[in-house]
Amino acid sequence: MTYQEFSKQAMAYAASSGCDSCELFYASGDSFEVNANGGEIDRYSVSKEAGVSARVSIGGHEGYAYTELIDEPEKLVDHAIDNARCVESDDEHPMQTRQTYKEVKRADSALKTFSETERIALAKKMEALCLAADPRVKRVVYCTAGYDAGSVVMENSLGLCAERASNSSVIYVMPSVQDGEEIQTGFAFRMGQDAADAEGCAKEAVEDALGKLGGKPVESGCYRVILKPYAVCDLLAAFSSMFSADEAQKGTSLLAGKEGQTIASGIITLWDDPFDPVAPRAFDGEGTPCVKKAVIENGKLMTLLHNLKTAKKVKTETTGNASRRSAAAAVGVAPTVFRIEPGNKNIDELYRELGDGLVIAELEGLHAGVDPVSGDFSLKASGFLVKDGTVTQPVSNITIAGNFVTMMKDVVSVGNDLRYGMPQGGFFGAPSMLVSGLTVAGK
Numbered sequence: 487m488t489y490q491e492f493s494k495q496a497m498a499y500a501a502s503s504g505c506d507s508c509e510l511f512y513a514s515g516d517s518f519e520v521n522a523n524g525g526e527i528d529r530y531s532v533s534k535e536a537g538v539s540a541r542v543s544i545g546g547h548e549g550y551a552y553t554e555l556i557d558e559p560e561k562l563v564d565h566a567i568d569n570a571r572c573v574e575s576d577d578e579h580p581m582q583t584r585q586t587y588k589e590v591k592r593a594d595s596a597l598k599t600f601s602e603t604e605r606i607a608l609a610k611k612m613e614a615l616c617l618a619a620d621p622r623v624k625r626v627v628y629c630t631a632g633y634d635a636g637s638v639v640m641e642n643s644l645g646l647c648a649e650r651a652s653n654s655s656v657i658y659v660m661p662s663v664q665d666g667e668e669i670q671t672g673f674a675f676r677m678g679q680d681a682a683d684a685e686g687c688a689k690e691a692v693e694d695a696l697g698k699l700g701g702k703p704v705e706s707g708c709y710r711v712i713l714k715p716y717a718v719c720d721l722l723a724a725f726s727s728m729f730s731a732d733e734a735q736k737g738t739s740l741l742a743g744k745e746g747q748t749i750a751s752g753i754i755t756l757w758d759d760p761f762d763p764v765a766p767r768a769f770d771g772e773g774t775p776c777v778k779k780a781v782i783e784n785g786k787l788m789t790l791l792h793n794l795k796t797a798k799k800v801k802t803e804t805t806g807n808a809s810r811r812s813a814a815a816a817v818g819v820a821p822t823v824f825r826i827e828p829g830n831k832n833i834d835e836l837y838r839e840l841g842d843g844l845v846i847a848e849l850e851g852l853h854a855g856v857d858p859v860s861g862d863f864s865l866k867a868s869g870f871l872v873k874d875g876t877v878t879q880p881v882s883n884i885t886i887a888g889n890f891v892t893m894m895k896d897v898v899s900v901g902n903d904l905r906y907g908m909p910q911g912g913f914f915g916a917p918s919m920l921v922s923g924l925t926v927a928g929k
Contacts, residue, residue: 487557489538489639496540496559497643503567505542507581508643512538513813515636518602522609522629529630532602537813540566543581547573552814579795579817584645587768587775590761595655596681597633605631608657608684615688616661622699623692627660627671631681640773648773652765655681658908659688663695670698675908678764697870701882703928704871710843711886711924712836714869718916719907720849721863722824724856725890726912729781730807730819731796738859740891741787749787750894753829756782758791760806760822764906765913771810771817779805781824785895793819811911821912828917829900836901836920838875844926845870845877846886861890885927896922 493510500508514536521529539552540562549570553562597605613629635653640646658675672695676687713721727733734742741749750756760767760776769775772794780788790796793808796819809820831839850866857863864887870877901918 489556492538492556492559493641496563497641499560500540500542500563501643503544503563505544505563505567505643507543508563508566509541509581509646510538510639510641511541511810511813512536512639513636515634517632517634518605519630519632520606520609522606522613523626525610525613527606527609530606538562539813541581541817542566542570543579544570546576546578547571548579549573550816577795578798580798581642581644582646582773582794584647585769585773585775587648588761590650590766590768592652592766593679593763595633595653595678596683597631597655598635598653600633600682605633608682612657612659612684612688615684616659616692619661619688619692620663620696622663622665622696623661624664624669625662627662629659631655631657640769642773646773648769650767650769652767654678654909656909657681657684657687659691661688661691661695663692663699665699668699670695670701672696672698677906677909698868698880698882701868701880703883704844704881704926706928707926708923709926710840711921711926712840712843712845712872713919713921714845714847715901715903715905715916715918716907717846717849717867718826718919719905719914720852721890721893722826722916723907723910723912723914724852724863725858725861726821726824726914727858728861728890729791729821731790731792731800732819734790735796735799739790740859740861741790744787745789747787748785748895749891750782750785751897752785753900754782754785754894754897755780755827757825757827758805758807758821758823759825762823762825762913762915764915765823765909767822770804770806770808770822772804772808774804774806774808776806776822791819791821793817821914823913823915825904825915826900826917826919828902828904831899831901833901833903833918836899836918837872837877839899840872840920841875842873844881845872849886861892863888863890881928883928887925887927893921893924898922 551565637651674691791807899920
């Protein structure tokens with residue numbers, strides 16, 4: 487059975503079964519990943535998958551069901567109806583009607599035209615480049631190339647019909663260097679159209695590892711701190727859920743009810759930009775047309791992120807931030823592309839403005855050391871000590887602690903070095919930020 491036949495039968499059966507509305511979300515895709523180790527392949531994965539979920543509204547309740555077997559539409563709808571009848575909540579979750587969308591063109595990623603053999607060769611090349619870059623590089627912990635391509639079709643009984651296709655590429659590498667008894671690792675990645683840049687990725691990763699040699703902790707205290715872009719991206723990703731109206735309505739976001747209030751420094755503007763070239767899209771996980779919006783503008787919280795359900799609860803409009811992580815997932819709320827607006831200062835100017843303090847380049851323990859409900863964090867960190875605007879030594883084995891909202895209020899300067907973090911369930915971009923004070927635990 488083709489998906490078109492499946493869809494037609496599912497919609498007809500849902501209507502005959504008394505459903506007020508029915509929606510289908512079909513996703514299919516291919517993925518490839520290879521890891522090189524010692525000039526050989528030690529991990530290789532190729533997969534192809536497809537699945538469809540049904541969401542039905544019946545008797546004031548909503549139910550989901552999912553299948554990877556595109557041959558029994560009636561059974562899928564029956565399961566969704568059964569699940570709806572088991573739901574006690576009567577929160578209304580509307581479905582989107584027919585919409586028109588802005589034309590969005592997403593550039594093909596670098597590895598789309600590569601054969602599997604060429605992708606394998608790219609990973610091996612990147613490993614070889616790391617090993618040849620410096621005699622202190624003793625091994626490469628991992629060296630990976632990955633490619634994904636997929637498509638989504640959304641349709642419902644209210645006339646919605648939305649389709650999109652995309653592909654993504656990423657390479658990343660972690661070399662290990664040794665100087666005497668000291669061992670350090672570095673990391674770098676490339677994604678999208680830059681994912682064939684094995685030379686640049688290897689060079690950056692080796693430099694990152696070598697730059698950590700000789701690192702030691704500083705005295706504990708409160709320090710002026712420059713957070714480099716990837717560190718800011720990690721924090722932004724870790725605390726992104728506090729901008730969700732769904733979390734606010736559940737009482738698990740400290741930003742609940744704070745629209746219009748100042749929650750960050752006046753130099754901070756945070757965009758939710760679905761048209762950013764890093765991952766553009768025309769519609770969200772409910773088929774609502776996407777819009778670019780300032781979530782924080784000059785320090786003021788302008789809006790939380792809504793889907794149709796959360797918007798209806800507070801009698802406002804959806805912001806186009808419905809999220810479907812997969813065909814098997816229920817509708818949630820998530821950013822599209824979160825991006826902090828860069829300033830006009832280069833990194834040397836930020837160092838001079840910092841004077842004496844720390845540069846934090848890397849954070850660890852984000853899964854355990856972050857509380858998105860309270861905004862508090864305590865994370866292992868590494869970077870550099872700066873005196874009189876000049877880097878003097880690497881710093882390692884320290885912990886930085888603070889509160890995300892307080893930290894955002896304490897930003898005194900923003901760099902022009904916008905970077906995007908490695909995609910892990912979303913896309914987050916940020917420049918370097920100078921913060922007036924963070925607590926550091928060291929010696």
